[in-house]
Amino acid sequence: MPKTQAWGRKARYGYFSGKAPQVREKNESAVFISKIALLENEFGGAKLAKIAGVDRSRISRWKRGAKADSTNQERINGLEYVVTRLRGFLAPGSEMKWLYGINAHLGNCRPIDLIERGRVAEVIAAVEQTELGSYA
Numbered sequence: 142m143p144k145t146q147a148w149g150r151k152a153r154y155g156y157f158s159g160k161a162p163q164v165r166e167k168n169e170s171a172v173f174i175s176k177i178a179l180l181e182n183e184f185g186g187a188k189l190a191k192i193a194g195v196d197r198s199r200i201s202r203w204k205r206g207a208k209a210d211s212t213n214q215e216r217i218n219g220l221e222y223v224v225t226r227l228r229g230f231l232a233p234g235s236e237m238k239w240l241y242g243i244n245a246h247l248g249n250c251r252p253i254d255l256i257e258r259g260r261v262a263e264v265i266a267a268v269e270q271t272e273l274g275s276y277a
Contacts, residue, residue: 170206173214176221177203183224192257193217212259219261223252223268230272245277246270
């Protein structure tokens with residue numbers, strides 16, 4: 142590998158000081174904004190704010206590029222992952238029914254309630270069980 146390619150790769154992944162970390166932050170911010178847009182389209186701003194446990198204006202700020210705290214970022218990332226995963230195997234429009242319906246894999250709780258409480262890992266496990274066709 143020529144030296145210029147190795148240097149470019151190291152700089153791109155942030156091994157050297159310079160613009161690489163800033164580029165990475167911008168990319169992460171753009172990904173988070175796209176997740177917010179997807180979820181807001183799916184749930185609406187008020188419901189998304191309720192799920193995240195924040196004021197509705199906070200959702201608007203996040204869409205404009207404001208940084209979310211780690212708890213809310215994890216909650217949004219988890220919710221987006223669950224919705225995307227459900228879309229992979231459920232009929233179109235059924236993911237909302239699944240999220241708001243009672244789920245036996247979750248001790249007869251609604252998955253959306255557990256996501257609001259930050260228990261995303263349990264919901265992901267229930268998604269996997271549902272995808273495999275398992276019955277509780």
